[in-house]
Amino acid sequence: MSRIILAALAAACLSLPAHAHITLEKPDANAGQPYKGVLRVGHGCEGTPTISLSVQIPDGLAGVKPMPKAGWTLQTEQGAYPEAVTVSGQKLTSGTRRITWSGGRVLDSEYDEFVFVGQLAPGVSGALYLPAVQACEKGEQRWVEIPAAGQSARDLTYPAPVLRVAASEPKAAQSGPLRIEQAWSRATPGGANIGVGYLRVTNTGSTPDRLLGGATDVASRIETHDMKMEDGVMKMRALTQGIEIAPGATIELKPGGMHLMIVGLKQGLKAGDSVPATLRFEKAGVVPVTFNVLGMGAPAPSATPASEPEMDHSKHMQAK
Ligand SMILES: [Cu+2]
Numbered sequence: 416m417s418r419i420i421l422a423a424l425a426a427a428c429l430s431l432p433a434h435a436h437i438t439l440e441k442p443d444a445n446a447g448q449p450y451k452g453v454l455r456v457g458h459g460c461e462g463t464p465t466i467s468l469s470v471q472i473p474d475g476l477a478g479v480k481p482m483p484k485a486g487w488t489l490q491t492e493q494g495a496y497p498e499a500v501t502v503s504g505q506k507l508t509s510g511t512r513r514i515t516w517s518g519g520r521v522l523d524s525e526y527d528e529f530v531f532v533g534q535l536a537p538g539v540s541g542a543l544y545l546p547a548v549q550a551c552e553k554g555e556q557r558w559v560e561i562p563a564a565g566q567s568a569r570d571l572t573y574p575a576p577v578l579r580v581a582a583s584e585p586k587a588a589q590s591g592p593l594r595i596e597q598a599w600s601r602a603t604p605g606g607a608n609i610g611v612g613y614l615r616v617t618n619t620g621s622t623p624d625r626l627l628g629g630a631t632d633v634a635s636r637i638e639t640h641d642m643k644m645e646d647g648v649m650k651m652r653a654l655t656q657g658i659e660i661a662p663g664a665t666i667e668l669k670p671g672g673m674h675l676m677i678v679g680l681k682q683g684l685k686a687g688d689s690v691p692a693t694l695r696f697e698k699a700g701v702v703p704v705t706f707n708v709l710g711m712g713a714p715a716p717s718a719t720p721a722s723e724p725e726m727d728h729s730k731h732m733q734a735k
């Protein structure tokens with residue numbers, strides 16, 4: 416029994432060299448949001464005390480301010496951003512690109528934290544790396560390695576601290592009284608020439624409108640469709656009259672119900688793709704929209720009941 420626990424502990428230690436690395440306390444953040452970075456230093460270099468820590472600020476992290484530390488000297492390097500970042504209505508074109516805390520002393524047996532605050536640009540997503548250099552009384556450790564494509568940070572000896580940023584929700588498209596939200600699609604299996612489109616439309620006006628279909632460069636056309644039970648079988652049919660949106664109503668196109676059919680795909684849709692398209696309404700006219708492509712069989716981004724029947728696209732492809 417105790418041998419099993421020891422073995423498990425040993426395995427955990429082997430698979431988690433991260434305890435020795437310089438890491439961010441909060442490795443996940445959201446685009447367009449403020450971020451407080453806490454760099455954690457849990458050891459020195461070869462037993463000698465840490466006397467300085469320098470961290471590079473990645474593109475997409477703007478308006479950075481370091482927190483001073485008693486007993487440490489603070490230095491920053493300023494520089495231009497590759498793209499201006501708007502922070503609370505203010506356009507920032509440059510700011511802190513490197514922070515160095517020096518002159519203090521953290522023993523190898525001690526732990527310390529180095530803190531800054533900043534703002535993540537609205538358009539940023541994915542991994543942001545903050546290469547850090549830890550100088551000690553003897554030597555330095557350069558936490559600057561960035562994993563190559565397909566490589567894990569675990570394979571690296573000195574991985575740079577990483578911040579994983581989740582993309583912000585795309586803003587709702589508003590066209591006159593119509594509000595279009597959460598347009599999404601699903602990855603298509605190889606060879607499929609048909610895809611789906613889902614979204615939510617709210618009519619905030621006082622007259623009804625009608626979604627008639629749409630267009631996109633990646634396919635021949637976009638049709639409005641519905642699902643219907645016929646003799647116990649779920650069947651899909653084209654809604655040739657479109658989909659009416661009554662004043663004040665919200666229509667949700669979702670798996671198992673009314674949906675958009677992206678017909679005649681020129682190439683497969685891959686998870687992570689953004690598909691620009693236009694929707695055509697009877698009154699509002701042509702409205703641009705972007706479909707975020709989720710995984711094959713992904714549920715709607717908003718919580719919808721899981722009991723919805725799946726549509727069968729194979730039949731539909733034969734019926735074209
Ligand atoms: Cu369909």
